[in-house]
Amino acid sequence: MQSAYEQMMEHVRETGALGHVAQRLGWDQETVMPRGSASQRGDEMAAMETVLHARRGDARLGEWLSEAEADAAVQADPVARANLRHIRRDFDRANKVPQRLAAEIARVTSVSQGVWAEARAKDDFAAFAPTLKEVLALKREEGAALADGGDVYDALLQDYEPGATAEQLTQMFGALRPRLKALIDAVRGAEAPPKVSGTFDEGAQMRLARHVAKTFGYDMSRGRVDKAVHPFSSGSGNDVRITTRTAADDPFNCLYSTIHEVGHASYEQAISQDYLFTPLGQGVSMGVHESQSRIYENQIGRSRAMTGWLFGQMREAFGGFGIDDAETFYRTVNRVHDGYIRTEADELQYNLHVLLRYDLERALIERELEVDTLEEGWNARFEADFGFAVERPSNGVLQDVHWSVGLFGYFPTYSLGNVYAGCLHEALRRDVPDLDARLAVGEVEAATDWLRDNLQRHGGLRPPRETIMHATGTEPDEGPLMRYLETKFSDLYGLSI
Amino acid sequence: MQSAYEQMMEHVRETGALGHVAQRLGWDQETVMPRGSASQRGDEMAAMETVLHARRGDARLGEWLSEAEADAAVQADPVARANLRHIRRDFDRANKVPQRLAAEIARVTSVSQGVWAEARAKDDFAAFAPTLKEVLALKREEGAALADGGDVYDALLQDYEPGATAEQLTQMFGALRPRLKALIDAVRGAEAPPKVSGTFDEGAQMRLARHVAKTFGYDMSRGRVDKAVHPFSSGSGNDVRITTRTAADDPFNCLYSTIHEVGHASYEQAISQDYLFTPLGQGVSMGVHESQSRIYENQIGRSRAMTGWLFGQMREAFGGFGIDDAETFYRTVNRVHDGYIRTEADELQYNLHVLLRYDLERALIERELEVDTLEEGWNARFEADFGFAVERPSNGVLQDVHWSVGLFGYFPTYSLGNVYAGCLHEALRRDVPDLDARLAVGEVEAATDWLRDNLQRHGGLRPPRETIMHATGTEPDEGPLMRYLETKFSDLYGLSI
Structure with missing residues (x-):
């Protein structure tokens, strides 16, 4: 007879497979779905x-969990133990939120994104x-x-970064x-440094993107690269697809979106196959995920x-494209440039954009x-941090979709x-x-093998912070960044700090 | 409060939406899925x-059905009434087959297709x-x-052609x-007539296929055309996708697969939107579906x-392609040619292939x-019907996948x-x-509008045979064909019959 733990895992794996199906639908929607199918796809x-x-709230999960938690063989x-930790957290979360409230959140957020998009298009915060x-x-x-009487923001944070606290983040970001x-x-x-200019064939950009993706270790036999309005990665295990975008006048958008x-x-591809469809x-976590996209990029x-x-x-x-030496190229792709938009920010200013949102959403x-x-x-x-004024809300408070769909607690994971x-x-x-000698000849596996072996393959085995500590051997803080x-x-700007 | 009928229809619509999701997965698998994802996709x-x-066997369906069938407003x-007819048939079918047998069929047919494919590749019927x-x-x-004591073959037939009987089919096919x-x-x-020869650019074939698809009334805003190993159509309502294939030496394969x-x-696209996700x-039915693909093709x-x-x-x-006038072109695409393979047969011989299978599977x-x-x-x-001998089973009894996956009762719907x-x-x-004057200038809507208004838009409202009678005004038989x-x-071959 199957133990409670085994029964639970069978149920959880099936739910995982169904969750993956939903992700495939999402990919379909953003890449290949005919435009006239949108409403039907909603259904x-x-x-x-x-x-x-219904599966995530199944009452049997509670029984299985209690039995499995009391099972010494499971605890050993x-x-x-890691599966129990994840399933317990998700199950408790589902049961702490009254059905009425969950339904109301689903109802409101299903339309609020449209209201936000319209308000942004009209540059009218009052409409949103x-x-x-x-x-x-x-x-x-x-x-x-x-929160059960604890910190409300911390409670929301757990959906994206289990174990993180606002106190920790505030201290880290305060130092940054x-x-x-x-x-x-x-x-x-x-x-x-100089900007790049000219016109770059978009087919050639996509070919380069696929070549670079492979060089960075992406397994194309278990994935694919397509174009979409917003770059994203979708799926787990043996079916992990990415999208990128092209702009004729900016080849770096496609290149670095792809690497990200x-x-x-x-x-996702590197996680042990033993864990497929389990937590x-x-x-x-979002933070650990972003650490991978950012270190690659x-x-x-x-x-x-x-x-x-x-x-x-x-x-x-592209042949000659106006940048004639590798050092100028290096300076160009690391060019620091003022701007209003988080997603277009350079490596240096990006975190300032995030910290602003973190402080505001926590205050909200x-x-x-x-x-x-x-808005005020x-x-x-923004003016205090960046030194110039926001002149319209689409460049300011209306630029990100997150709050419109209720994603409070998500932003800090970018900087984390x-x-x-x-x-x-x-x-x-x-x-x-x-490492540098290898990267210089396109041997990225020196880095990606290290990341795979020390971090990626473990998936959700350890909590997020412990996942990083296991890989680095030390407590994470903002110092190394x-x-x-x-x-x-x-070095790039000839500064003496 | 919702009536039993309304509750049932809500459940049925949700099941229909989930069924459509499964169809989208199937499309994904045949067109865009990375090859390394196959095993995970199986899960x-x-x-x-x-x-x-589980949803189709939900016990509440039985209760809702009984209540709804006794509801005068529903019956009026x-x-x-048509929904009740479909749901009742499916529910009774699910409950007549013991769980053990259904599971055993699922188990055996999940591997038998592989055994068949291997036997076919080795040309070894004994292995299958x-x-x-x-x-x-x-x-x-x-x-x-x-069958509940009735005709066993008739009972299987209902899965593909509700209302059809072997007696009817045997009479019809006997006359054919x-x-x-x-x-x-x-x-x-x-x-x-002459064959076509030469090399036809496959990109140009796909562009022509899309152009012809639109000309034949396919709504590309709610569909798409992709390449796949086997041409198929998938989906209902506002997301109906087709695939086709190309062969460099045979442009008609792509052209007529697409039209089919x-x-x-x-x-599927023409069915009333009011019926979306309902039966x-x-x-x-398969037969009525095939009538549409065949009349188009x-x-x-x-x-x-x-x-x-x-x-x-x-x-x-393609520019000049070796056929210099429309009449020769007409004769070429209607060329009657001997062959072993059903799917490659011409309009005339195709039904002989099907009738052979029908008689054999009924006898089985x-x-x-x-x-x-x-095999014997x-x-x-085959020799009796076609006048030449089958020299290996991949050209004979092993050529079709149907029986390997338990599709007994499917074949006759092709000829129907x-x-x-x-x-x-x-x-x-x-x-x-x-009609001819319009077709000659590419005005296919003269035909497709007639089919849409008289048949397609009604979907499953009437049983299959009644669906045809509603459109034509007469009892269907083999005479017109x-x-x-x-x-x-x-006319084509200058015969005097």
């Missing part, structure tokens, strides 16, 4: 969500404010239900912000050594800030990912002293 | 099937025979459970066979008028034939579809006297 996704919701097995108030009120209520600002100020005073998504996808069979992909190789590939793909959840003064708050903070990438990069350089940025950009 | 499909199976509504015996024994048992053989014999004595699948897909929201697509237009499109796509189910003498029986019948296409074609010509074939091929 199909809703039916899948209904099935998944680290993989089983009433909807955002509704979403915020529901998320405050959900957070309170989850002044050092980032100082570095950015110094860079602004120095001579800027390859970081996410390689993580351990996917990236352990920035610490590796924008390194002097790697850009030397990439420069050669660009020449092969903690009722220290209300929607009526949010955004604009004041950068901090983790910094830690991993320092440990990688320690363990692979000749800042040392890396200060060294790199001082 | 995903199995999870979907488990969900669908023709749409509700034990597996086929297993499948046959299970299907005989299933048929007996479904001698007339087909006589016509084929006469054609064999006459001079054959457009027939299937247009049917009425899809083609009513043959009666319309291979008519002298339509090929005149298609000849011009071929010239635009009725225990008048056993697997041990099946096939070869004898041709018979129905003949009836619809006669009625279409009666109602649209200037034979008159059409005799007239067309006598």
Whole structure:
């Protein structure tokens, strides 16, 4: 007879397979679905969500969990213990939120994204404010239900970064912000590298993207690269697909979006096959996921050594393109440039964008800030951090979709990912002293093998922070990221820090 | 409060949406899925099937059905009555087959296709025979459970063609066979039209396929055309996708596969939106579905008028391609050629292939034939019908996948579809006297509008035979098909019949 743990895992694996089906539908929708199928697809996704919701709240899970938690054989097995931890957290979460509230959140967020998109198109925050108030009120209520008297924002954070606390993040980000600002100020005073200009064939961009994806270790026999409006990675295990985008006047958009998504996808592809469709069979948190995409994109992909190789590939793909030497190419892809938009920010300024959102959303959840003064708050903070004013809400408070669909607690994982990438990069350089020599000839596996063996293959076995510590051997903090940025950009911009 | 009927329909619609998701997975698998994802996809499909199976056997359906059938308001509504008819049939079917037997059929047929494929590749019927015996024994048992003392083959037939009986089919096919053989014999004595030769760019073939698909009324805003190993149509309502294939030396394969699948897909696209995700929201039977693909492909697509237009499109796509006038083009695409393979047969010989399978599979189910003498029986019948001998089983009894996966009762729907296409074609010509003048200039909507209004939009509202009668005004029989074939091929081959 099957033990409670085995029965539970069978149920969980089947739910995992169905969840993966829903992800494939999402990929289909963004890449190949005919435009006239959208409304019907909504019904199909809703039916899948209904099935998944019922399975995740299945009362038998509670019984199986209690029995399995009391089973000494299960507790002696680290993989089983890790599964229990994930399933218990998800089950408790589902049961802490009243059915009425969950349904109301689903109802409101199914339309709020459309309201946000329209408000953004019209540059009219007031048109979005009433909807955002509704979403915020529901998320405050959900957070309170989850927090059980504890910190409401911390409770929401667990959906994206289990184990993280606002206290930890605030301390980390508090140390980052002044050092980032100082570095950015110094860079602004120095001579800027050249921009790239010209027209770059989009077919050639896609061919280069696929070639670079393979070079960075993406397994194309278990994945594929397509075009979509927004780059994303989707799926786990043996079917992990990425999308990228092309712009005729900016080949780096396609190139670095691809490398970024390859970081996410390689993580999913590398996880032990034993964990397929279980909670351990996917990236352990948003922050750890982002650490992979960022270290691929920035610490590796924008390194002097790697850009030397990439420069050669660009020449092969496009012939002469106005940048004539590898060092200028390196400076160009690391160009620091002012801008309003987070997703277009450079490596240096990106975290300032995130920190702004983190402070604002925490204040919103903690009722220290209300929607009526949010735009004002955004604009004041932006000018303080970036030194110039937001002139319209589509460049400011309306630029991101996250809050409109209730994603409070998501933003900080972007910067946490950068901090983790910094830690991993320092440990990688320690363990692979000749890394640059290898990257310079396109041997990225020196880095990707290290990441796979020390982090990626373990999936959700350890909690996020422990996942990083297991790979690096030390407690993560912002130090390595800042040392890396200060060294790199001082060198690039001839600063003396 | 919702009535039992309304509750049932909500459940049925959600099941329909999930079934459509499974179809999208199937499309993905055949078109875009990475090759290394196959095993994982198997688990995903199995999870979907488990969900669908549980929903279709849900005990509440039985209660809702009984209540709804006793509800006068429901019985007064023709749409509700039609839904009841479908749901009752499916529910009773699910409950007549013991769980043990259903599971055993699923288990055996999940591996038997692989055994068949290997046996076919090795040209070794004996390697397949034990597996086929297993499948046959299970299907005989299933048929007996479904038949409740009635005809076992008829019971299996209901899965593909509700309301059809072997008695009816045998009579119809009995009348077809001698007339087909006589016509084929006469054609064999006459001079054959030329074949096409040369190399045809496969990209140009796909562009032509998409252009022709649109001309034949396929709505590309709710569909798409991709390449796959086997052409198929998949989906219902607002997301109906087709695939086609290309061969560099045979542009007609791509062209007519596309038109055939457009027939299937247009049917699904045309069904009233009110029926979406209900039993009425899809083609009513295999036979009626095939009538649409065949009338698009043959009666319309291979008519002298339509090929005149298609000849011009071929010239635009490929320049000169060795056929210099529309009449020769017409004769070439209607060329009668000997062959072993059903799927490659011409319009005239195709039904002989099907009739052979129908008689053999009925004898198998009725225990008048056993697997041990099946190959022998096939070869004898083939030689009698076609006048030459099968020299290896991959060209004979091993050529089709159907029996390996338990599809007994499916084959006759191909010829029934041709018979129905003949009836619809006669009625279409009666109602649209200037059809040829319109087809000759590419105005296919004269035909497709008629099919949409008289047949396609009604989906599953009426049983299959009634669906045809509603469109034509008369009882369907083989007369119109034979008159059409005799007239067309006598003219083409200069026969005097």
